[in-house]
Amino acid sequence: MSAQQKHRGAEAARPYGSPYHVPVLCQAVVEGLVTDPAGCYVDATIGGGGHAAALLNALAPQGRVIGIDRDPEALEAVRHRLGDAIAAGRLLLVQGNFADLETILNRLGVEQIDGVLLDLGVSSHQLDEALRGFSFQAAGPLDMRMDPTSPGPTAAQLLERWSAHELAEVLRRYGEERRAHKLARAICQARPITTTTELAEVVRRVVPAREATKTLARVFQALRIAVNDELQALERVLVAATRRVRPGGRLVVLSYHSLEDRRVKRFLRYGNLAGEPVRDFYGRLLRPWRPLTRRAIRPSDDEVEANPRARSARLRIAERIAEAVSETS
The missing domain is CATH 1.10.150.170 (Putative methyltransferase TM0872, insert domain)
Structure with missing residues (x-):
């Protein structure tokens, strides 16, 4: 990656940052997630709405985003920021735990989705707000409850x-x-x-x-x-995404420490939480996801300089496979 490309990557997040939170690897997230501009996507940790704003800008007018967050303060910030998209029916907000993704989609009458974004970090607002007790x-x-x-x-x-x-x-x-x-x-x-x-x-x-x-x-x-109960919630949403993302759809995960990243990497590679390869009679690896990032994508030096809290971020992207059969390996 050239110095110019790195600079563009850092600049891409600037229009979508807010006092509540600055989204990490914004351009890479949107490019990795969107396969159908008219599709339906879930931002399962909408936070301050930065990634959601970038996603809405990349989608066609009929494309829509379902935004989920445990934190009522985050949802209130998004309502204030993206009120026009909500009024137009392009953004639907739900307070809840992304571990309950399938229950939420059932309640909304949504059978399949085109992609899921999981940004697993703590927002800048949560860290900076002393009453939340995160820092x-x-x-x-x-305190430390995501939903106070x-x-x-x-x-x-x-x-x-x-x-x-x-x-x-x-x-x-x-x-x-x-x-x-x-x-x-x-x-x-x-x-x-x-x-x-x-x-x-x-x-x-x-x-x-x-x-x-x-x-x-x-x-x-x-x-x-x-x-x-963050790691258990992560495991549940990975399984739920496997059931609900359409073949050809994407799963994009931003993790910030090795406990999360190891689980995500293992699940995307093997398709199960045990991290054990399952093969068919011919020795072909059976898995529902095809990892599109051989190694995790990291923020550029320019982005880390502009947003030091991005330093530990690791981005992984995978595509849902129709028949859950991969190459022999």
Whole structure:
């Protein structure tokens, strides 16, 4: 890729960014997702509406987008931003969990769709809004729920409920944290912990100062994943997309850490959550998706410079195969 192409990639996101969120790899997402300009696409994590706005601009007037998000604040931002598209019937918003994709489509009377976009990150608004409790860099209540109106437990409530062993398992499994047991014991000894700053202070007492920031990122990631059941939701939506995306349609996934990316890569390669190849009598690999990205697409240096939160993004694109039979390999 030339320097000029990289610059164009970074510039492509600018018109679609907003104070709520700046979409990542916007041009690559739209180019990878749209196969029929008159089709129906699902933006299953609509966030601030940046990708959806770019997608609507790429579609024909009869093309439409179904936007899903758990966060009512995100949906309100999109209503304000894309009200004309909503009024024209080109954009339909649904508050919900993308794990329930099939239930949502059934409720809307939609049988098949032309593509699904999953942007698995946390929005800039969620990170910057201290009251949401997603970031150790802002003082606020230790909440972390994607839907703050849901009855589900907050991060603070889970920290109070878990044993040291259970907490260590969460930190190890979802944060890949090598000091999981040491951190879990310190956190449990310091309970009750109700704010982001209280949790951050405990972590900083346990780890060397030079490692504090990366450790805090892993701890907060682990808690957020657990609070929102994120990996299980991802697995459910991958299976649902397989049932609902038409042959020739696309699945586009933006992930931001290795736990997500490994699951996506494995599912697209083998067509199952176990990550085990299934072959027919002739040795041909049976799978419902054909990966179109041999390696994950990464943001250019220009885009990362303009939007540092894009640094960890990995984009994978796959096409639905009609007969779920691939080449011998």
